[in-house]
Structure formats: structure tokens, C-alpha cells
Amino acid sequence: MGYKLIHPNDNVKVNLSDGHKYANRDIKSGERIIKYGFPIGVAVADIKAGEKVHSHNLKTALSGAQNYTYAPEISPLANEEPATINAYLRANGDIGIRNDIWIIPTVGCVNKTAEKLASITGAFAFTHPYGCSQLGDDHQTTQKVLKGLITHPNAGGVLVLGLGCENNNIDEFKKVLGEVDPERIRFMNTQECQDEIAEGIAVISELKALAQNDERVSVPISRLRLGLKCGGSDGFSGITANPACGRVTDKLVSMGGIAVLTEVPEMFGAEEVLFKRCVNKQVFNRAVDLINNYKNYFIAHGQPVSENPSPGNKEGGITTLEEKSLGCVQKGGSAPITDVLDYGDTAKTAGLNLLNGPGNDIVAVTNLTAAGCHLVLFTTGRGTPLGAPVPTLKIATNSKLAQNKPHWIDFDAQSNESDRLFDLIIETANGKSAKNELGGYREIAIFKDGVTL
Numbered sequence: 001m002g003y004k005l006i007h008p009n010d011n012v013k014v015n016l017s018d019g020h021k022y023a024n025r026d027i028k029s030g031e032r033i034i035k036y037g038f039p040i041g042v043a044v045a046d047i048k049a050g051e052k053v054h055s056h057n058l059k060t061a062l063s064g065a066q067n068y069t070y071a072p073e074i075s076p077l078a079n080e081e082p083a084t085i086n087a088y089l090r091a092n093g094d095i096g097i098r099n100d101i102w103i104i105p106t107v108g109c110v111n112k113t114a115e116k117l118a119s120i121t122g123a124f125a126f127t128h129p130y131g132c133s134q135l136g137d138d139h140q141t142t143q144k145v146l147k148g149l150i151t152h153p154n155a156g157g158v159l160v161l162g163l164g165c166e167n168n169n170i171d172e173f174k175k176v177l178g179e180v181d182p183e184r185i186r187f188m189n190t191q192e193c194q195d196e197i198a199e200g201i202a203v204i205s206e207l208k209a210l211a212q213n214d215e216r217v218s219v220p221i222s223r224l225r226l227g228l229k230c231g232g233s234d235g236f237s238g239i240t241a242n243p244a245c246g247r248v249t250d251k252l253v254s255m256g257g258i259a260v261l262t263e264v265p266e267m268f269g270a271e272e273v274l275f276k277r278c279v280n281k282q283v284f285n286r287a288v289d290l291i292n293n294y295k296n297y298f299i300a301h302g303q304p305v306s307e308n309p310s311p312g313n314k315e316g317g318i319t320t321l322e323e324k325s326l327g328c329v330q331k332g333g334s335a336p337i338t339d340v341l342d343y344g345d346t347a348k349t350a351g352l353n354l355l356n357g358p359g360n361d362i363v364a365v366t367n368l369t370a371a372g373c374h375l376v377l378f379t380t381g382r383g384t385p386l387g388a389p390v391p392t393l394k395i396a397t398n399s400k401l402a403q404n405k406p407h408w409i410d411f412d413a414q415s416n417e418s419d420r421l422f423d424l425i426i427e428t429a430n431g432k433s434a435k436n437e438l439g440g441y442r443e444i445a446i447f448k449d450g451v452t453l
Helices: 108-121 136-150 170-177 196-211 241-254 271-275 281-300 311-315 321-332 361-370 399-404 418-429 435-439
Strands: 012-015 021-023 032-035 038-043 084-089 100-105 155-162 185-189 216-220 225-230 258-261 337-341 351-355 375-380 392-396
Touching (some): 012 032, 038 321, 084 418, 100 108, 100 196, 136 155, 155 196, 185 196, 225 241, 225 361, 271 321, 361 375, 392 418
Parallel strands (some): 100 155, 155 185, 225 258, 258 351
Antiparallel strands (some): 012 021, 084 216
């Protein structure tokens, strides 16, 4: 299949058969290795032209928190013909692209009750181990993420299922939730029920009856919030799938839509690519804090900031975190960065938003869902069946994966153009099931940092 030089300044090229890197000229020990036009680490030995470049002769150059200067370079996006989708209008003016009934436990103690109710009624239960025995930021993060799920517009109705004695009991949680639609969001404390299963079924039946009357209407695609995530990256991620997502991001943003990029550790080494696209100094300062605070989180736990890529990433051709990050951020295209979000914040500003959170697949897709993303584009070179509560379109970086796992993969980025991916997004928004939905892969995980009581 040959080799690909991604950027004219690169001193490595990619083997299109296995995704690994090879020197395209002699490289001296101590010299920076350049890929995507940026350094991905430092050579630790002399490397001859044509020699493989990987963990044996390349190391990371990442370090801790740094100082940065705001030097914006924002390119105008191409004008695109506005598109429409068919969605459900919600009472608060938001839109949903699904009309499911969700069960959200306030605490892990009622997980099995939620699962039983889901199995009987066809609702979707999103269980988790938290809601009690947490303090400070962890407790607040749990509440904020659960709030984002409970108020998510893809749910036509939600049963908030509590125990009664937990820290995150319904009365306390309502203070965080604020005003919600009382018809579509119902609450039930199981300690107060004689038969929680029978009462839960009755509530869910009422929610389903309400949702059955909802109809899709045509709305501008500018109202869509698109989440961006990669998992099990390989040497093709930054060549096929992630750039395809980047072109889709630019197209959506040019139409007034919102895209959300998370996985902060997978911005390390590529942060300056993003900083240049911050629309103002305030957004830039928040983006710098996002990166430096996450590095300090690693350091506070005695861990190196470069402890990535995974074994699967390395087998697929990725050597350093800088390399992984430079491929990862391509999902954001060239769109201007208009906002920086923390856990549980809702994306509201048109453009590309950066979302605080780890690269861990299930935590990341949960964060994106809680931020209000209607669907998630999930690129992968290794494959995974994982899905968020929202449609999670799996985009294969290589055709071999797409052919081997057709029940996981929605789109083959090696064989299809990004315009076709944009069409698939519209089809999915209009009701076409993603593979994670067809397979029943919908789950959540909430970030935890502190102590458990």
C-alpha cells in the first residue's frame, strides 16, 4: 500500500499497511521526531532513513504545567448550505433526537431495582456506584453529571430513582436540579414505597404514554450538539477517521452548530494547536487552565503526564502521547474554540467547545452526554462495542476493522468520504439506530478523584 508523508515538514512517514512510522531521512539521537508538522518526541538513538521509529528509539518530551502566550490564528470556515434534521421539541425549547424513557438512580444502592424496572418496561437504566459516601468535588461532580443526564433532551421521560437515606437523596438533589418539567421528570424514593417495582412500572407507563404523543418536526441542524471521542487509536486515526470528523465538525460549526471535544490528557502535546483557535483571551486562559490543571492532577497523584498510549495504541503504531494527541485533536477540525466546559456544564455556545475530563472511554462518553451532546462520533482503530446513553457512531480508522466488526462499526473512514459521514449524522439524528443502540450497548461511568467514606 506504500507510505504516506502527512506533512511536508515531517521526518517520518506512515506505512499504510500497518500504521507504523518509518524515518524518511537520517535522524540524529536527540533530534525531534516530526509528524503532523509538530514534534511527537525525541530520538533516543541515531535512526537511519527507512528504519522503523517506535518505542525502542523514540521517547516523549512532555513535562508539567507550562506558560503560554495567546497568539490567535483563526481561519474562516467555508460557507455551507444550511441543513435540517427532524427532532422532538422539548418544553424548554431544546430538541431531542431520541424519545426514550430513562431511569437514573440517585445512588448505587437502587441499581438492581432500576435494572429490573428496565427489563420489565423497556426503559433504559443508567446505573452507577455513587450518590453516597462521597465528599466535596466528587459528590458535586456526581450530582452535576446526573443532572445533565436527567435533563437530557434525548429522553422523552425520566424516572429519578432514589433510596431515601443517601447523601444524594431526592430532596437534596432537587436543589441541584433546579426547575424541571414535572410531567416528564418523576421522582420515587424506594424506601417510601410498599412495592417499588409496581409503583415504578406505573410511573414509567405514564411517561411512555406521554412520549407516544410526541412527533418529530424539522429544525435547523445548528441546534445539534455533537460529541467527539476516540478510543483504541492506531496509526491511521490521525490520517483517516479523526480528520474525517474534523471536516464534519467544521461543516456543522459553519452552519451554527456545536461540537464538543473532550479527553484532556489526549490534548497534551497538541494544546498549542488548540490555543491558537481560541476566540478571545478569556477562552484562551480557561483552555490553558484546563491543560495545566489536568497535568497537575497527574502530578498530585505521583504519575507522569505522559503515561499514555495504551498497549493497543502502541501495537497499532502510536508511540508517544504527543503523537496520540496530535491525531486526537484533529477531530476538532479547524473550528474556532468558543467555550471551555467543566464536568456537568451544558454546551451552549456555537463553535468547538473543550470539555474537562479524562480519555477513559466510558467516562468520556458520559461526560459528553451530560454536556447535552445529542450524539457522539467515536473513532477507533482497535474496535469497541461501548456506547453512551445517546447514539454513539463508531468510525473505523481502517477497513479491516470495519469488515471484521460490522456489528460494532457504523462507518469506515478509510473507504468513505466525510460527506457521507455527515449524511450519516443526519440520518442518525432523524432516527436511524446506531450500532450501539442496535446492540444494546448503553452505559455510564462518573469521574472520581477523592476519598470514599
